[in-house]
Amino acid sequence: MFFEDHPEFHETSGIKSDRMADDSPSPRLGNRYRGIVLENISLFKDATVLDIGCHNGRWSMAALHAGAKYVTGIEGRKEAVENARRIFAGQKWVKGNYSFLFGEAFELLNNFAWPFDLVLCLGFMYHTPHHVKLFEHFHRLGKTVILDTKTVKYNKPVTSYMTESVTSPGCALPTFGKTAVVGVPSRNVIYYLAEHFKFDCTEVNWRSVGITDWTNCLDYYGGSRRTYVLRSKA
Numbered sequence: 001m002f003f004e005d006h007p008e009f010h011e012t013s014g015i016k017s018d019r020m021a022d023d024s025p026s027p028r029l030g031n032r033y034r035g036i037v038l039e040n041i042s043l044f045k046d047a048t049v050l051d052i053g054c055h056n057g058r059w060s061m062a063a064l065h066a067g068a069k070y071v072t073g074i075e076g077r078k079e080a081v082e083n084a085r086r087i088f089a090g091q092k093w094v095k096g097n098y099s100f101l102f103g104e105a106f107e108l109l110n111n112f113a114w115p116f117d118l119v120l121c122l123g124f125m126y127h128t129p130h131h132v133k134l135f136e137h138f139h140r141l142g143k144t145v146i147l148d149t150k151t152v153k154y155n156k157p158v159t160s161y162m163t164e165s166v167t168s169p170g171c172a173l174p175t176f177g178k179t180a181v182v183g184v185p186s187r188n189v190i191y192y193l194a195e196h197f198k199f200d201c202t203e204v205n206w207r208s209v210g211i212t213d214w215t216n217c218l219d220y221y222g223g224s225r226r227t228y229v230l231r232s233k234a
């Protein structure tokens with residue numbers, strides 16, 4: 001599958017769970033590909049895509065491979081953007097159908113005025129406390145959104161705030177010294193904001209996407225990480 005054919009995304013990943021203790025690739029990226037791309041493959045066809053917190057461009061390239069027309073990746077870590085640009089430059093088939101912008105996500109999002117067919121917000125929501133603002137941008141910019149996030153277990157729309165260290169390349173950007181305050185939403189936060197901003201909301205059933213090896217993926221198995229498809233009703 002896609003990530004087996006593109007080991008460069010494992011090699012340049014700054015995210016611990018993408019690797020095993022011996023540094024070999026973990027099944028995580030390949031498993032996530034099943035629930036994020038394969039389960040939603042029709043959303044990618046001919047789509048213009050915005051990839052928020054795109055890291056080394058893994059999902060941007062997966063989106064093009066799945067049939068997207070053009071991908072815009074935004075990322076606040078310089079090294080990650082440089083990796084994305086270098087990896088894309090090495091692939092002739094992606095020429096001219098992507099751009100990567102370096103900067104803080106909300107600052108960049110404020111500058112977009114046109115809608116995208118598909119917004120990918122994967123592994124980003126729990127690195128910010130600004131969930132309402134994020135959904136405002138979804139409403140303004142996305143006909144459809146794939147939202148993949150950690151969640152906390154509460155039966156109410158509750159966000160759990162915490163302080164995150166920002167020293168690892170997969171984390172939040174610093175907002176206070178070497179830390180940032182971030183918020184992890186409950187699943188009811190997602191449904192509440194989806195309803196408010198007029199999205200239909202469905203959830204990927206991770207246990208039925210064909211995963212056989214759950215190594216480094218127990219968060220998806222147990223439901224502390226979830227993936228939603230938001231379709232604009234506007």
Ligand SMILES: C[S@@+](CC[C@H](N)C(=O)[O-])C[C@H]1O[C@@H](n2cnc3c(N)ncnc32)[C@H](O)[C@@H]1O
Nearest residue numbers: 053055075076077104105122123170171172173
């Ligand atoms: C956990 S990684 C997720 C990478 C990828 N989207 C995925 O799901 O595999 C989060 C990424 O978002 C970036 N990021 C976090 N906070 C950001 C912000 N405020 N603005 C821009 N990028 C940010 C990080 O640098 C990191 O590359």
